Amino acid sequence: MPDKNPDGGPVEPARDSLLRHTTPAGLKRWGKLALLAAVAIAVVGIGWRLWKSHATAQWTEDQAIQTVQVIKLASAKNGGSLNLPGEVQAYSSAPIYAQVTGYMQKWYFDIGAKVKKDELLAQIDPRTYQAALNQANGTLARDSATLANARVDLSRYQTLSAQNAISAQQLATQQANVNAQAGIVEADKAQVAQASINLAYTRIIAPFDGTVTSRAVDVGNLVMSGTPSNATPLFTVTDQSRLRLYIRVPQNYGSYIRPGMTVSFTVPQYPGRVFQASLVASAGAVASATGTELVQFGLDNADGTLQPGAYAEVKFPLPPGANGIRVPATALLFRDEGMQVAIVDANNRVKLKTIVIARDMGAAVDVASGISPKDRIIDNPTDALQNGDEVKIAK
Numbered sequence: 001m002p003d004k005n006p007d008g009g010p011v012e013p014a015r016d017s018l019l020r021h022t023t024p025a026g027l028k029r030w031g032k033l034a035l036l037a038a039v040a041i042a043v044v045g046i047g048w049r050l051w052k053s054h055a056t057a058q059w060t061e062d063q064a065i066q067t068v069q070v071i072k073l074a075s076a077k078n079g080g081s082l083n084l085p086g087e088v089q090a091y092s093s094a095p096i097y098a099q100v101t102g103y104m105q106k107w108y109f110d111i112g113a114k115v116k117k118d119e120l121l122a123q124i125d126p127r128t129y130q131a132a133l134n135q136a137n138g139t140l141a142r143d144s145a146t147l148a149n150a151r152v153d154l155s156r157y158q159t160l161s162a163q164n165a166i167s168a169q170q171l172a173t174q175q176a177n178v179n180a181q182a183g184i185v186e187a188d189k190a191q192v193a194q195a196s197i198n199l200a201y202t203r204i205i206a207p208f209d210g211t212v213t214s215r216a217v218d219v220g221n222l223v224m225s226g227t228p229s230n231a232t233p234l235f236t237v238t239d240q241s242r243l244r245l246y247i248r249v250p251q252n253y254g255s256y257i258r259p260g261m262t263v264s265f266t267v268p269q270y271p272g273r274v275f276q277a278s279l280v281a282s283a284g285a286v287a288s289a290t291g292t293e294l295v296q297f298g299l300d301n302a303d304g305t306l307q308p309g310a311y312a313e314v315k316f317p318l319p320p321g322a323n324g325i326r327v328p329a330t331a332l333l334f335r336d337e338g339m340q341v342a343i344v345d346a347n348n349r350v351k352l353k354t355i356v357i358a359r360d361m362g363a364a365v366d367v368a369s370g371i372s373p374k375d376r377i378i379d380n381p382t383d384a385l386q387n388g389d390e391v392k393i394a395k
Helices: 015-019 025-064 127-162 168-201 251-256
Strands: 066-072 081-096 102-107 120-124 203-205 210-215 235-250 262-266 275-287 292-300 311-317 325-328 333-335 338-344 350-354 356-360 364-369 376-379 391-393
Touching (some): 081 210, 120 235, 235 251, 235 275, 251 311
Parallel strands (some): 066 391
Antiparallel strands (some): 102 120, 235 292, 262 311, 338 350, 338 376, 356 364
16 A cells, blocks of 8 residues: 555655656667767878878978989981082083183084084184294295205215315314204294194184083183183083082091992982982091091983082981980080980989080980980989989889
């Protein structure tokens, strides 16, 4: 039975017992999950911050190492060629000057005409020289007759001397007279020969088969005899069936001139067409003014395709290694030690090498010594690069 109060009423529950509350089991479980989630978020946040800090440090360290581009060199299997300017000339060319003075009577061939050897090109008025020849012949005839008479007298003197009819002195005098007269006749013969030569010089003839490439005379012109230094040639005749090709080879390539070598060349008249020429001769000396050696090549031109005086672009063949190693100009470093390049060694460290340039081609240089084809050369190196710097090679 329930307890009763003294007054007989039911006993009320105590107030403390009314204030007690029991937490539901589900609520406790959710509270634990929230706590675990908060701890997990804290751990992830701290880990993320630590990872970002490490990544930032790594990025900073990576940025401190310079990234570079490298040039991989390869040794050429052949030496290639050296482009040189050349000049095409006729194998035989004869400027023809006047050997005697006179008025031009007639000319027969103009420029471009084909002529044969000894064919008459022009005629100088021969009358003066014909008269001189006639006079020389007359003098020779007169003096020859005098010599004949002197010899007849000498024969008679010799007979009289044998008979002691004249003195020895008279015989000797007559002998001397004959000798003197004989000398005069010889001089007359020389005069006749000279007059004959002068008369022949009035005929301007071709020295060989060829082409007339210049004419500097007209009918009625007074032509003067003179040396080539102060006279203009009346005609120029060239033999174009064979040509000479002249090139000047730089001194450092002179050792590659060898007997039997051939070169190829082109001329502006025939773009894309390649001609060949063989070595004929070399000057064997270097011109101090240009530092080059004059070399002559020969070629046939029977069809007359090429013209004397033409400019030619010649490819001078070079053996392997003759050009050295070709490096772009962007890889060069100008330092107090001289011209240098920066290479990357096996440990990705910078090594500066001093080089010797054999030839400067503007955009590139041919390096004679200082590097090898296996070197990894840095392109566009910065001035701050020093020996031993660590670098990364860009992919």
